[in-house]
Amino acid sequence: MSELILHHHDPSPFAEKIRLVFGIKRLPWRSVQIPMVMPRPDLMPLTGGYRKVPVLQVGADIYCDTRLIVRELERRFPEPTVFPAGGEGLALALGSWSDRSFFDPGAGLAMGLNVSMIPREVIEDRKGFFNFMDFERLETDTPHLFTQFRANLALVERMLADGRPHVLGEAVSWADVNAFFPVWMARGNIGSAAALLEPFPRLRAWEQRMAAIGQGERTELYSHEALAIARAANPSPAEGVDPADPLGLAAGDRISVTPDDYGRIPVEGELVTLTVDEVAIRREPPEAGDVVVHFPRLGYRIERA
Ligand SMILES: N[C@@H](CCC(=O)N[C@@H](CS)C(=O)NCC(=O)O)C(=O)O
Numbered sequence: 001m002s003e004l005i006l007h008h009h010d011p012s013p014f015a016e017k018i019r020l021v022f023g024i025k026r027l028p029w030r031s032v033q034i035p036m037v038m039p040r041p042d043l044m045p046l047t048g049g050y051r052k053v054p055v056l057q058v059g060a061d062i063y064c065d066t067r068l069i070v071r072e073l074e075r076r077f078p079e080p081t082v083f084p085a086g087g088e089g090l091a092l093a094l095g096s097w098s099d100r101s102f103f104d105p106g107a108g109l110a111m112g113l114n115v116s117m118i119p120r121e122v123i124e125d126r127k128g129f130f131n132f133m134d135f136e137r138l139e140t141d142t143p144h145l146f147t148q149f150r151a152n153l154a155l156v157e158r159m160l161a162d163g164r165p166h167v168l169g170e171a172v173s174w175a176d177v178n179a180f181f182p183v184w185m186a187r188g189n190i191g192s193a194a195a196l197l198e199p200f201p202r203l204r205a206w207e208q209r210m211a212a213i214g215q216g217e218r219t220e221l222y223s224h225e226a227l228a229i230a231r232a233a234n235p236s237p238a239e240g241v242d243p244a245d246p247l248g249l250a251a252g253d254r255i256s257v258t259p260d261d262y263g264r265i266p267v268e269g270e271l272v273t274l275t276v277d278e279v280a281i282r283r284e285p286p287e288a289g290d291v292v293v294h295f296p297r298l299g300y301r302i303e304r305a
């Protein structure tokens with residue numbers, strides 16, 4: 001089987017979710033460090049323009065968005081599961097809370113509190129990208145953002161209130177990963193994180209358990225090597241197009257797939273897979289050869305190109 005290649009950068013909180021899944025499943029993986037800002041000339045041929053971090057590559061298959069990446073890792077490596085005890089729906093749904101309500105104020109604080117230390121080009125790049133952040137108000141908004149972040153920390157404390165070691169019970173799950181990654185971001189970027197987390201003892205004990213999971217077995221890879229791996233591989237067989245899908249599309253249709261929140265860059269290609277959970281399109285960029293780019297359905301708009 002082809003190697004797992006994660007295109008990411010170390011400070012990325014969303015990438016930390018997937019690094020943790022590698023840790024839970026004790027997987028070997030290759031790490032491609034991508035530049036902090038666009039352009040990312042070795043990544044764009046693979047994704048077709050999708051620019052969020054992280055992206056998982058397996059041969060000539062490119063998986064975008066942590067919501068899909070976790071499902072793909074679970075499909076390929078079911079044991080140990082990240083969806084224990086029938087918790088898949090709940091664990092995945094919790095992402096709709098953590099990726100927005102919890103992450104957004106944390107990201108606002110990480111930017112606003114460190115604005116003088118963040119390289120100018122990163123600020124300029126993110127201004128056009130994070131449409132949920134009002135960069136003019138980040139500093140004056142700090143107290144408000146703290147209230148939002150703290151209220152979410154209090155929710156995590158309550159998720160653990162009966163003494164359970166993890167959010168869904170005994171075993172660690174994708175629900176923990178979702179609840180954990182904004183806390184991880186706070187530790188790395190909010191100077192007063194220790195004081196902020198002090199009133200939440202169950203959260204702090206759980207945070208230590210999560211931090212001890214590690215990242216699996218990581219080895220670095222150059223981005224041009226990842227491109228060469230894509231060129232040499234064939235995409236895995238398509239799953240076909242659901243005839244009952246409300247969009248009424250057929251295999252072979254040219255479509256665009258666009259995130260519906262921020263980073264709204266459409267990726268165009270030929271439809272090969274359309275299920276309730278996933279859309280995949282075939283593309284043939286000269287640098288990468290025949291690739292299939294996969295997206296989750298949740299959070300993505302599909303249109304005829
Ligand atoms: N819905 C996406 C969100 C990913 C995301 O927003 N990632 C941030 C990094 S943590 C990003 O792309 N930041 C801009 C960049 O690194 O270019 C997912 O779950 O993967």
